[in-house]
């Protein structure tokens with residue numbers, strides 16, 4: 218039971234969230250999914266989401282298609298780990314993992330994931346389907362995940378730079394402590410949501 222209250226900003230609108238799996242399939246984009254919080258393979262060690270789904274604000278999803286098209290000549294596609302996240306999950310993370318607050322959003326403000334405007338992702342090799350090595354693993358909560366970390370191999374640093382450059386060229390901004398996290402421009406205009414995935418599907 219959370220002790221936090223979801224922020225309510227009456228002037229803000231809910232983002233138009235779309236099912237990114239269906240959307241990317243319809244547009245034959247090179248986007249694959251490994252929704253970590255729908256398995257135990259995440260920093261909590263627990264299954265957090267009841268379904269492996271990825272919902273995202275429409276304009277951000279459209280921008281992701283452009284990112285995927287830009288990466289194609291380099292031989293890479295996008296692998297998505299997380300997109301829209303209901304607010305109560307953000308509150309759960311904050312409450313139960315106090316040592317990781319540098320890498321978590323404060324539920325009193327809400328995460329950009331709760332607004333449908335943030336995405337966590339990496340690159341994969343189009344020929345082999347293998348995920349590309351980055352300077353750290355996803356949600357590895359230490360300095361190896363920071364954009365300022367220079368201790369990775371030449372290839373890891375170059376792959377991180379390619380992901381960053383391509384995402385930033387299409388309206389996303391970076392997170393200084395998480396190479397995999399990107400916010401879409403205008404996230405401030407959308408409210409913090411707590412809808413479950415199945416409720417989004419029904420709406």
Ligand SMILES: C[C@@H](N)C(=O)N[C@H](C)C(=O)O
Nearest residue numbers: 320321322328329330356
């Ligand atoms: C938990 C991690 N994957 C993440 O998304 N962190 C950001 C800061 C967030 O919670 O919004």
Ligand SMILES: [Zn+2]
Nearest residue numbers: 335336337398
């Ligand atoms: Zn994130």
